Amino acid sequence: MKVGIIGLGFRLGYLGFVFDQMDPDFEIVGYVDPAPAGLPVLEEKGISAGKSYETPQDLIANEEMDLLMIGSPNHLHLEHIRIGLEAGLKVFSEKPIVMTIDQSYELAELLHQHGHERLLVGLVLRYSPLYKDLRKAQLEGLLGDVVSIEASEHIQPYHGAFFMRDWRRYENYAGSFMLEKCCHDLDLYNGVVGARPRFVASFGGRKSFTPQNAPANEGVNDLEVYHRKPSGWLGADKVFDSDGDIVDYQTAIVEYENGVSMTFHTNINVPDEFRRFCVIGAKGMAEGDFVRGFLDVHNARNNEKVIANTYQAPSKTSHHYGADEQMAEDVVKHVRDGAALPVSALDALEAGILALTMDEARKTRKVIDLEPVWQRYDAALNGTAADQRLKSA
Structure with a gap:
């Protein structure tokens, strides 16, 4: 190829x-x-x-x-x-x-x-073995109707410091942190819910990577951990006094069009990081963690653990828990033979819209109703947006 x-x-x-x-x-x-x-x-x-x-x-x-x-x-x-x-x-x-x-x-x-x-x-996370197994359990009816989701993406201080030093620290180049980093996760749970988000509220800010928390203020001079991951374009050395405008923690609450609710939390200063979820359905519960590599599914009727899977990336240098390798294989097959892929541009747009709405809610401190957004989006996707603009002109 x-x-x-x-x-x-x-x-x-x-x-x-x-x-x-x-x-x-x-x-x-x-x-x-x-x-x-x-x-x-x-x-x-x-x-x-x-x-x-x-x-x-x-x-x-x-x-x-x-x-x-x-x-x-x-x-x-x-x-x-x-x-x-x-x-x-x-x-x-x-x-x-x-x-x-x-x-x-x-x-x-x-x-x-x-x-x-x-x-x-x-x-890429749509290609991960853990997510594939979660969706398989859901399709086999082990969860029943999804009711609510608790999910998070947390990253270690060395990775959080990278965001404070890289071009991604500027929203005008990267978009918000929720969009740049967490759209992966939001896409996964949109897929599990099977409906679009309707109402969104969110809170967050920056409380860890601030001048008063700089190790030098505590007499600590070893800052190696905060420069371990190299930055690229527009890279800088400042971490706790970064000139970026991204947050370092955020919590969001979402209600989907089908009534399912989700809480999502991100923090970029978590020493023992995890990227986990708990999907609770009427018949069962799925709990998993991409970083710690497990998926457990319990039956709600008798508390029996019906799935107990563990996962390991192909190598120590593998990114995204082995999902990159599967994505590359699947993309090659798609380009050559037209094989189906597990995620589409439309999925990406919907996850991005959710992330962006989370930030609108955080900045305005309002609950955002997405119905008008989906109406305009569908008009654009179906080719009727231009007609609507002409009528309103």
Whole structure:
């Protein structure tokens, strides 16, 4: 499979290695990136990144490819997706695929024009063995109707410090932390619920990565942990006095259109991290943790544990609990043979809209009703948005 890359950062550098492992015919024909942080990752593995091009248009005009992969900073995703779709290419974009509600409408209109099946998304956790087993248990009726969900994504201080130092610390480049980091998780639980979110409330802020909590204020000079993960574009050394505008903790409450409720919590200063969920249904309960690698399912009638699975990534260097390897294999099969994928661009848009609404609720301290958003989104996706704009003009 031949691919071109726009935005050869750390993420696509790693994915280039994973795809190369999964497909003996994988080839990167060229890339666009003025400062390709992921290039050394490929070179270390003996993988060529092809020719460097100045612009996406130059890359597309001069190379034949089966897939255009986008790993540029989030604020550029929509334009790069547009360029690929309008060139007639199949496009893979890292998450989040857009970074505002208005961009969600705009991309929905593009997908109406070009077909949403032309856009693949890097919501990699849908490919994880744990999530697949959760959905299998649900489909087998072990949970019954889903009633409520408690979920979280927590990351260690070294990773949280990376967000405070990287370009992702700025909402105008990355979107909010909830969008940039947690859209993975929100997508998973949207899938479990099987309905769109309707009402959202949220609270959060920054209380850990603040000047008064800097280790130097306690006489501690060893700051190695906070610089362990390298930052890329617009990287900085400041952690506790970061000039970024992202939060370091947030809690949200969601009610879905079918009445299911969910609480979701994120914190980026958790020493013993976990990424867990508890899905409670009328007939059973599923509890799992991607970091600690388990899935337990209990029967509500007799408390019997009917599933007790444990999970381990393929290697110590594997990202996302082995899901990257499965995603690469499935994407190659999809491009070659049209095999179905477990997540779509529409799933990504709905997860992004939920994340963005969580931040609107946090900033306004209001419960947000998503019904008007879904109405505009559906109009854009179905091609009726332009007609509505003409009528209101």
